[in-house]
Amino acid sequence: MTIQRTSAEENQSANDSKASKRSIPNSKSGRWLWFWVGMSGIAMVSATAGALLAVSLTSTPLQQAQLSPQEEAVFDGDRISGSGLRFSQLTRPVNILLMGMSVLPPDIENPPADAKNLGYLPQVNSFDGLADVMLLIKFDPETKKMVMLSIPRDTRTEIEGHGVKKINHANLEGGPALTAKTVSNLLNGVAIDRYVRINVLGVAKLIDALGGVTVYVPKDMKYQDDSQHLYINLKAGKQHLNGDQALQLLRYRHDELGDIGRIQRQQMVLRALMDQSLNPATVAQMPKVLDVVKEYIDTNLTVEELVALVGFGVRTNRSNMQMLMVPGRFSEKNEFDASYWLPNKNAIAKLMTKHYGVESAQAQEENNVEPGNLRIAIQDSTGGDRSSLRPLIKSLEKAGYRNVYVAKAWGEPLDTTHIVAQQGDGNSAELVRQLLGFGEVRVESTGNLGSDISIQVGKDWVQQKEILEKSTQP
Template sequence: MQSSSTVKVRSHYRPNSGTGSPGGRPRPKRGFPPLGKGLVWGGLVTLTATVAAIAGVGIGFFSPWTRGLVQQIVPGQSGALEQSQGDLFPYHISRPINILVMGIDRVEPTEAEPNVDEFGGRSDTMLLVRFDPRENSLKLLSIPRDTRVFIPDVGYTKINDANAYGGPQLAARVINRNLGEVPIDRYVRVTTDALQELVDLVGGVEVFVPRPMFYEDKTQQLLIDLPAGLQTLNGQQAEQFVRFRYDANGDIGRVQRQETLLKALQNRLSHPSMIARIPKAIGIMHKTVDTNLTMEEILALVNFGRQLDRQEVQMVMLPGRFSQESEFDGRSYWVMSDAGKRQVLRNYFDVIEEVPTWAETPGRSPERLRIALQNATDDPQALERVKEYLLAKDFRNFYETSESPQLLAETKILVQRGDLDGAHYLQQTLGGGVVEASSVGDLGSDLTIQVGLDINQWLQNPATTDNLSPQPQSGEPGF
C-alpha cells in the first residue's frame, strides 16, 4: 500500500470523502498493590491502551498485525479463532511491532455530505507504539500535533493534517519518511469522543491538576473549568484535562498531561474491580475504533500485555522546540530536533545510525547532560543540598525549575528527551532515584530530577565514582 517497502498498513480503512491537602502540597498516597503478571494484567493493559489512545496517549488499543506475525504456541492448532475457545495463551507476537495510533476528531455528516467518513478528520493525537517481545517492553512515542513535516502533494504543514489528506496510509508514510524510515506495521484510529464514556466506565481517574484550567469558547460550546489540586476526574473532566492547551506550553503541555493521564489510568486499572468492566469497554470500542485488527491479533496483544509490569511501559515525546515568530511566515510549529529524534529512534525503536549516543561518545562528560532540579519535598533547602552533591560528582549543567505542587515520597529521574543511558548513569551516580521514561519534566532539560522525601537516603548513600561504570577512554564505547 505504501511506496516504501517498510510501511505495511492494510487498505482496510474507509477512504476520505474530503480533504491536595489544606495549607500545603498534598502528601504522597499509597496506591493499590500491583496485581503482578497474569491474565488480569493483560486485560488491563489492553483497556489502558484503549482509553489512552482516545485520550491522546494511547498505547495502540487492539493493535493489529498480520497473521504471519501471530504464531501458535501449541503445535498442530490452526488459526481458527473458535479453536482457541477463549484461550489467550496460543497466541503471541514473534517480533517487535510498530503501531500508529491516532485519536481523531469525529467528522459529523451534513445534508451536503451525508456519507462523510467519520474518521476522516485531523488527528488530535498521534503516537507511534512499539510492542517488543524481545525486551518485553511497550514503548510509546508521542508526536505533537503541531510537528512540522513534509506531506507529499501538500508541502510543509502540521502533521495532524496527514489523516485528513489521505487517511492512515498517508499518515504512516509521512511518519516513516520524516522520522528516518521507521517501519509501521499497523494502524488504529479512535474517535476522541469515546474518552468520556470509558473514563466514566472505570469510575474516574485520580489526577493532580497543577494549576487552575479555565477556557470558554461559546461559539464552539466549549467550557474547560478545572480547579488546581489532586482530584478524581470524570469522563468530561478528563477530556478537559487532556485537551486544554491555553498555557505557556500550548500543545506540548497537552502531550505532557496526556502522559500524566496514562499513568493515572494504569493506577486505576490495577484495582481488581476493573476486571468485570473490560467487556463493556470493548463494546464501547467497537463503535469508536477503525483498524485492521483480527481477533487472533487482539488475543496476541492481550497475551503480550499479561507478561508486562507497569514499569515496562516507556513513554517519550518527540524532542524539538517551538518555532519563532520570524519563522515559517509566523505560523506556529513544533520543530523536531534531528539529534533528539535520532536518540529516541535508537533507544526506543532500534533504528541504528552512525551518530553515537551520549553513552558511546569517547571521553563523555557528565557536563553534557542538562539537568533540571525540581523540589518535591517540604524542605526549602533540599535543592541546595542536591546541587552540592552534583557538583561533587562533576555535574555542572543543572538549574532549578519551579517547585512541584505535589510532594513525592520517592525521587524520580524523568527522561525528557529519551536519553535512557544518561538517566541510568545519573541514577547510578546519585545512588538513588527511580528512572521514569516519560516526557513530563522541564522542556529544556535532558533529564529532570524531582527530588522526593527520600532525599536523605540517597544523599547519605556512599555511591562514588568507584562504583560506576568506568569512564571510556578515547576510542572506547561507553557502558
C-alpha cells in the same frame, strides 16, 4: 523499513485515500470486543487479558474504514502473532500507530443531520478529521519493553502530495495510510505495522465506564470556546475525575507549553490509568466498557493480533513501559506563518536507533554520555526554598554534572523522587539515581523541556538530605 511508492502508485493512493474517508459500519457481534485493546493501548492491557483470551477468535480485521490495496500496502502485513496454541504470543517487535481523532462537521463531506443548525461546531463520531493525538507504540518481545512515542500535533513536516503542514493534517488529507507514511518519513523510515484510530467522543465514555480516573491536576485550568462548546474548568490538586473532566485535562493546551504541555498531561493520565487498571474490578466492568466504545474505534488489527498484544502487555512490567516525545523546539514568533513544533533531525535519528532499532548514519549514539554534557533540571515538589536543594546540587556537581539548574517546581507532591529521562536516555538517568541513592527512574517526557534529565524531588530527598550534606562537606 522505509516506505516507498512509485509516482503512479502515489497518484492512485491519493485518489483512493479520498475514498477511504467513507466509513462503513461493522455490526458482527463479538468482533468489537477487541477494539478495547486497541483503544486503551497501554493503560488497560493487564486488567482485560483474561476476559479477552476467553473470547472466540476470528481473523477478520476490525475496521470501520475501507483501505485500497495501495493503502493497505503502506502497513507491514507480515504476521505478528504465533499460531495454534501460541496465538497469544508476539513473534516479533510491532509498531502500532495510535491516533486520537478530533472531528468537526466541516472535516467531512456529509455531516450528520443532528450536527447542523446548532449555532456551534460539535464533535462528530467520524475518523476523517485532524489526528490531534498521535502515538507510535512499540511492543518488543525481545527486550520485553513497550515504548510510546508522542508526536506533537503541530510538528512541521512534509505530507506527500500536500506540501509542508502540521502533521495532524495528514489524516484529514489521506486517512491512516497517508498518516502512517508521513510518520514513517518523519521518523527515519520506521516500519508501521498497524493503526488504531479513536474518536475523541469515545474517550470520556471509556473513562466513565471505568469509574473515572484519579490524577493530580497540576494547576487551575479554565478555558472556554463557545464555537465548539468546549468548556474547561478544573482546579489544581489530586482528585478523581469523571470522563468529561478527564477529557478537559487531556484537551487543555492554553498555557506556555501549548500542545507539549498537553502531551505531558496525556502521559500522566496514561500512567494513572495503568496503575488503576491493575484491579480485578476492572475485568468485571468489561461488558459495559466494550459496549460503550465499540463505535468509536477503527483499526486494521485482527483479533489474533490483539490477543497477542494483550498477552505481551500482561507480561510487561510497568517499569518497562517508556514514554518519549519527538525531540524538537517551538518555532519563534514570526519565524513561520503559523506556530509549529520543529523536529530535531539528529535527535530523532538517535532516538529511533536506540528505541526503535532504525539504523541511521546520523545516529552516532554514545553508550555512556559524559556527565558534564548532560543538562540536569531540578524540580522541587516538597515546597521548600531553593537553599534546601543546595546539598543535592553540590552532590551532582562533585560527580561531574556541571550543567545543573533549578527549574519550575513540580506541582504534585511526590513521596518518591522521579528521575525523568526527558530525552529517553534511561542509562544516564539510572546513573544519576545510583549516585543519589534514592528515587526511581522514569523514561518519559514529563520533565523540564530543556533538560536531558529532570529530578523531580520528593519526600525521600528530605530523608537523604542530611546524609548528602555530610558527604559534601570539605
